[in-house]
Amino acid sequence: MFVGIFLLCSFNMFAHADSTVYPAAHPLIQYTGRVDKTNPLGPVMWAPGVYIDVAFEGTYCIMKIKDEVKYGKSHNYIIVQVNDEKPYRIQLKEKENSIILASNLKEGKHKIKICKSTEAEIGWLQPIAFIAKKIIRPVKKPVRKIEFIGDSITCGMGNDESSQPCGKGEWYDQNNAWMAYGPLTARTVKAQWHLSSISGIGLMHSCCNKTTVMPPLFKKLSLSADSIDWDFTLYQ
CATH class of the missing domain: 2.60.120.260 (Galactose-binding domain-like)
Incomplete structure (x- = not known):
């Protein structure tokens, strides 16, 4: 292979x-x-x-x-x-x-x-x-569905040093969503997963000079303010 x-x-x-x-x-x-x-x-x-x-x-x-x-x-x-x-x-x-x-x-x-x-x-x-x-035709999707909402930890930020050690390269070089806790959990319990997560985002206050917070972005397809709305009926 x-x-x-x-x-x-x-x-x-x-x-x-x-x-x-x-x-x-x-x-x-x-x-x-x-x-x-x-x-x-x-x-x-x-x-x-x-x-x-x-x-x-x-x-x-x-x-x-x-x-x-x-x-x-x-x-x-x-x-x-x-x-x-x-x-x-x-x-x-x-x-x-x-x-x-x-x-x-x-x-x-x-x-x-x-x-x-x-x-x-x-x-x-x-x-x-x-x-x-x-x-x-692929294998049928699992019946269980889980959505994980959060910040950098949920994104898998900093959990993969296979290409660059932490502190080197670009800030996203160590990002591995596949190995984040959400997908790991979902695969363990045989469930689908969604990650609705943004590094540095907060519920009422964000870090890293971000001027946005999660509530208005959560409803957006691309998790950004200028995006179209996400259709929540597609994952229920």
């Missing part, structure tokens, strides 16, 4: 004769979290911990995904888990990326989970397409 990241222009190097391109909004591709599905190019996600489930037949799966690159330099991290194996953490490198999620697998049915590891303040991610021999 191999996980890697390459520029979109390099995709032809890894093309398979039996490849089928599935748009990211295809009904067989399953999203969990605050996701904007109104964009015709593909679903858009901001919040930490939003995850995608993809099941496929074949030996490989590739994802095309856009990164907002907020502030002109901030690149999101994602977590990739193939067939319940040890997850991999990848930082996107470009505004448009082609990621080999898995390759050289045994012929047959496989599953992949992709999780947004960084929080909304690092910008959005927009999957555009998945390439595989055949995308199939």
